[in-house]
Amino acid sequence: MKMTINEIKERLQYVTDYEDEFLLACQADERKGVQLAVKQWQKRQVAKQKLYDRYQRMNQLEENYATTYSLIAGIDEVGRGPLAGPVVAAAVILDQDKQILGLNDSKKLSLAKRVELFTKIKKEAVAVGIGVVSAEEIDKYNILGATKIAMKKAVSNLNKQPELLLVDAVQLQTPIPQETIIKGDLKSNSIAAASIIAKVTRDEMMVEYGREFPGYGFANNAGYGTKEHLEAMKRLGITPIHRRSFSPVKKYI
Structure with missing residues (x-):
């Protein structure tokens, strides 16, 4: 039959x-x-x-450095441009014996694919660290300074000490050897993995903020200056998670 x-x-x-x-x-x-x-x-x-x-x-970058370093952490951040919410960075040390297919710049992935890869990375990576810097700290240190703080927090939150950092477009003050990679989330699996961890983490935080501060559309706009968000600031004023040093937030203080 x-x-x-x-x-x-x-x-x-x-x-x-x-x-x-x-x-x-x-x-x-x-x-x-x-x-x-x-x-x-x-x-x-x-x-x-x-x-x-x-x-x-x-994976060429990781393979090139693997002859000298065994624990290589990719570092990336998300949330430099929004008017509200934190900047979030992640550091990821991938297991070179476990291929996670589909890694890419988080912005190029669908929500469903990001969440799927987030789960795989958390499960199969050697170590994952996350660093969060609040809007208040962003106003205090400026966005670049806050980004560097978030990245260093992410590294310190790894449960294994990396021997080399591959950092997306930023130079950090750290005794750990590092390489700054422009558009690193398109060139390195480790950095791409970090971008996914940071993106999913921050998006989930903004969904929670959307419940805490209704009317701004944070669950959908992630704090970026959409028309809905700008109109809400004009109508409702600003929240504790708005970046007061950013235009056009300043005019609603």
Whole structure:
């Protein structure tokens, strides 16, 4: 008795080799549904290969330094531009024996993919550290200074001491050797992982702030100066999480 189309689709989920006997048998099956299932399998393999190729390309920095350093932390931040909320940084030491496919600049990923990768990173990374600096501290130290503080906090919150820091576009004052990488979240898996951890963490914080301070749309705009947010400041005034040193927040103080 022939397998049903659904049974074939289910079994193809576990096929990884183009020379697999079951796949070859499916290719010889003339039923349209089976041929469609084979085409879908082929598309998935192409997509997986692209993810693998990008992972390998973005792992060159880590591989180059791995001959000298075994614990390499990627560092990135999110939240430099918003009018409200903290700046959040993350430091991630990836396990080079565990590939996490799909890593990329967090801004280029969907919410669902960011959350999926966030969970994988937290589970499989050697260490993850997060640093949060409040709006009040941003006003005190300026956004660049606050960003550096958040990054150093993230490093200090790692449960393992890194031997090298790969930092996205910022130079830190630290005794730990470091490399500053421009657009690092597109060039390094470790930095990309840090960008995802920081982004998901901050977005979740802004959802909570949205509940605490309704009317500003924080859950949707993450504190950025959207039309809804600007109109809310004009109508409701500012909150304790607004950055008073930022324009146009200043005029509502």
